[in-house]
Amino acid sequence: MDGVQGIQSVEIGFSVLEVLAASGGSMSLGDVARGADMSLSQARRYLVSLVRCGLAMQDPSTGLYDLGSRALQIGLVALARVEAVDLAAAALKELLARIRQGGTLAVWGEEGPTVVRWFRGAGLGVTSMGLGTIFPIFSSASGLVFLTYMKEEFTRKRLVQEKGARFVSSPEGRAAIESVKLSVRRDGYGWLKGHFVQDIRGAAAPVFDSQGELVAVLAIAGNDDGHSAKNDPAVRALVDAAAQVSKQLGFVPGDVPVKGGKR
Secondary structure, eight states: OTTSOOOHHHHHHHHHHHHHHHHSSOBOHHHHHHHHTOOHHHHHHHHHHHHHHTSEEEOTTTOOEEEOHHHHHHHHHHHHHHHHHHHHHHHHHHHHHHHTOEEEEEEEETTEEEEEEEEOOTTOOOOSOOTTOBOOSSSSHHHHHHHHHSOHHHHHHHHHHHHOHHHHHSHHHHHHHHHHHHHHHHHSSEEEESSSSTTEEEEEEEEEOTTSOEEEEEEEEEEOOSOOGGGOHHHHHHHHHHHHHHHHTTOOTTOOOBTTBOO
């Protein structure tokens, strides 16, 4: 994103966080200011905002500053997501080698279901899909899984963009959405054919973390052979692979999120 204008104050604030992170312990205001190469008053203003956000903390007895609990939380979440992506990518690659199909690994990004791994399979030919591709949420197998398990506050905007506010708010639209969610929860996967890529059928299965949150979606894609998903051994293998990754991440089977939260 070089060349794109950003918000300088955010970048400066992050430099203060970097100083705190690199210190190995609590720091005085003067030490933070020197480490971030700024004046005492400027450092104080940034620290006040960071403390208010929970990204930094100040010991009331000593006045020293350190990283806050929210910084730790963000770091742990980021670490968990990296682990999830690595484990899921390895499982998907092994699966695709066995079933000889193409596949994707997607996570939820700012614009919706985003491809972070893409493996081309035999017989798929040339497609425009690649890293960074944004799947539609209502007309792709991966999108259906995200629609089912992500909180509505995340998925609604994407749904409105694709289907229109009238559809999303109408009784018919709400019924169609709930029908999709019920189907995915019942079967353990999302499945569509000829929607995202013509003559290609896709199936997608969820990966959950130890908190029961959806962290990634594994998907396979192959030529439509006319078979139903329930009779497709590749789909069952996909579901099993996703379940194994979830188990590695500490997910307990049966603790399935409903509407993006835990039961």
